[in-house]
Amino acid sequence: MAVRILIAALLILFVSFAYAFDPDPLQDFCVAVKDDEAKVFVNGKICKDPNMVSADDFFFPGLNMPGNTSNPLGSKVTPVNVNQLPGLNTLGISLVRIDYAPYGLNPPHTHPRGTEVIVVVEGTLYVGFVTSNPADPNMKNKLFTKTLYPGDVFVFPEGLIHFQFNVGKTNAIVFAGLSSQNPGVITIANAVFGSDPPINLDVLTKAFQVDANVIKYLQGQFCRHFSFSTYQKLFSSTSLQIKLNTSLRNMHLSSLMARQVNIYASDPSPLQDFCVAVNDSNAAVFVNGKICKDPKMVTADDFYFSGFNKPGNTSNSVGSRVTQVTVNQLAGLNTLGTSLVRIDYAPQGLNPPHTHPRATEVLVVVEGTLYVGFVTSNPAHPNMKNKLFTKILHPGDVFVFPKGLIHFQFNVGKKKAVAFAGLSSQNPGVITIANAVFGSDPPISRDVLTMAFQVDKNVIKYLQSQF
Numbered sequence: 001m002a003v004r005i006l007i008a009a010l011l012i013l014f015v016s017f018a019y020a021f022d023p024d025p026l027q028d029f030c031v032a033v034k035d036d037e038a039k040v041f042v043n044g045k046i047c048k049d050p051n052m053v054s055a056d057d058f059f060f061p062g063l064n065m066p067g068n069t070s071n072p073l074g075s076k077v078t079p080v081n082v083n084q085l086p087g088l089n090t091l092g093i094s095l096v097r098i099d100y101a102p103y104g105l106n107p108p109h110t111h112p113r114g115t116e117v118i119v120v121v122e123g124t125l126y127v128g129f130v131t132s133n134p135a136d137p138n139m140k141n142k143l144f145t146k147t148l149y150p151g152d153v154f155v156f157p158e159g160l161i162h163f164q165f166n167v168g169k170t171n172a173i174v175f176a177g178l179s180s181q182n183p184g185v186i187t188i189a190n191a192v193f194g195s196d197p198p199i200n201l202d203v204l205t206k207a208f209q210v211d212a213n214v215i216k217y218l219q220g221q222f223c224r225h226f227s228f229s230t231y232q233k234l235f236s237s238t239s240l241q242i243k244l245n246t247s248l249r250n251m252h253l254s255s256l257m258a259r260q261v262n263i264y265a266s267d268p269s270p271l272q273d274f275c276v277a278v279n280d281s282n283a284a285v286f287v288n289g290k291i292c293k294d295p296k297m298v299t300a301d302d303f304y305f306s307g308f309n310k311p312g313n314t315s316n317s318v319g320s321r322v323t324q325v326t327v328n329q330l331a332g333l334n335t336l337g338t339s340l341v342r343i344d345y346a347p348q349g350l351n352p353p354h355t356h357p358r359a360t361e362v363l364v365v366v367e368g369t370l371y372v373g374f375v376t377s378n379p380a381h382p383n384m385k386n387k388l389f390t391k392i393l394h395p396g397d398v399f400v401f402p403k404g405l406i407h408f409q410f411n412v413g414k415k416k417a418v419a420f421a422g423l424s425s426q427n428p429g430v431i432t433i434a435n436a437v438f439g440s441d442p443p444i445s446r447d448v449l450t451m452a453f454q455v456d457k458n459v460i461k462y463l464q465s466q467f
């Protein structure tokens, strides 16, 4: 028994090392250069010459000032990320202040690149997040909620849909840390019903299982509310405006790019050849990922899965079926940061708008014609919309859906379609927007949804009844 506990403890250490994802800066700092006029774009931001760096590069004043909550939602987020505070570049963290009027709502949204930890400074908040789709199709996305008072702290895990609602009679204030210099925000209602251009009506009608008129009505709400999103604030007061000599810049760019790519690499770093997952359905101890099987017991079958030639059953309300090979089906994937799916689509079949909280997806069409798309996270400028990128794909075509963004595929051909996709996580997770928002267990409060979608309570009731 003692030996087993010791082994478990060692395994836990090992596994958490294998999954560490803090950034690994290669220097003390890499203060971001303002890249408004950049002609070359890198992952993150180019560093300012270290000799030019001053204390002000690490400084942002004014977070004592309340945000203006005079807007339809009654809340305001003031971000301090790398766009406001260039010293955050490469350091994997940022901060926000959120103000709420009485009954103000920070509506259901995700951060594609960050976990969020909040502390309530003033007021009473009803907060919650919804888990990604459960393994068992008869289960629902689970809603965790809590009422928070001053001094209370709550965590919203990376990529999951969450919200905060001021249920007190006075103003509320929170501060929150986020585990990315640029966590991004996807306000579900805006991204789904207010993208530019709009998501195809057939896609949304099928995804939300409602009449086209309901979708048109919802879309109508977001055509009018341009400045509706709370996370949109353009930064205007940089203390230092760096004018880079173009030729100097070009000279150093290639080496800078190499550096940036290293800093932001997110592939896993296994500490051994493999760590085949132990089937832990009866585990008493839970770790990040899965505990490794004794390497001496590992066989070829641990790396093997068969049956991907068989079509999935598309007889369901959306006319599509995803067959997964994640670490739950193929134990050898453990610690290796990748998985695979097969997707079958009946004619007019839809893989409805969803996100993968932990993965980028790259898809190849094997058969049929797919209309696919993804929506960017909220733009920096409040007059802009979440942008929709779409494409018609034919056999052999490949398309990428970046990590955490809302995306879909729709079979627009007259025959069935088949695609395979690789995902950059052994357990990417899926959040089907319609189900998570309108079908969680227990349901998200109607007050929250009514305000978030800017519609009548009856519309929300109707949508909830579909899931």
Ligand SMILES: *[C@@H]1O[C@H](CO)[C@@H](O)[C@H](O)[C@H]1NC(C)=O
Pocket (backbone or CB within 6 Å): 068, 069, 070, 071
């Ligand atoms: C708050 O915003 C509203 C609406 O945009 C505006 O009318 C009002 O002047 C602002 N209040 C302050 C104090 O800035």
Ligand SMILES: *[C@@H]1O[C@H](CO)[C@@H](O)[C@H](O)[C@H]1NC(C)=O
Pocket (backbone or CB within 6 Å): 245, 246, 247, 248
């Ligand atoms: C940029 O730097 C180069 C080399 O130092 C110099 O010849 C050139 O005049 C500079 N250009 C500008 C616009 O300052």
Ligand SMILES: *[C@@H]1O[C@H](CO)[C@@H](O)[C@H](O)[C@H]1NC(C)=O
Pocket (backbone or CB within 6 Å): 313, 314, 315
């Ligand atoms: C496909 O699923 C439907 C509905 O669940 C079921 O009635 C049907 O028998 C299934 N077909 C096959 C081939 O398994």
Ligand SMILES: *[C@@H]1O[C@H](CO)[C@@H](O)[C@H](O)[C@H]1NC(C)=O
Pocket (backbone or CB within 6 Å): 279, 280, 281, 328, 329, 330
């Ligand atoms: C793990 O064990 C459970 C219960 O023993 C079983 O139902 C499940 O199929 C197993 N999973 C794998 C991937 O072998």
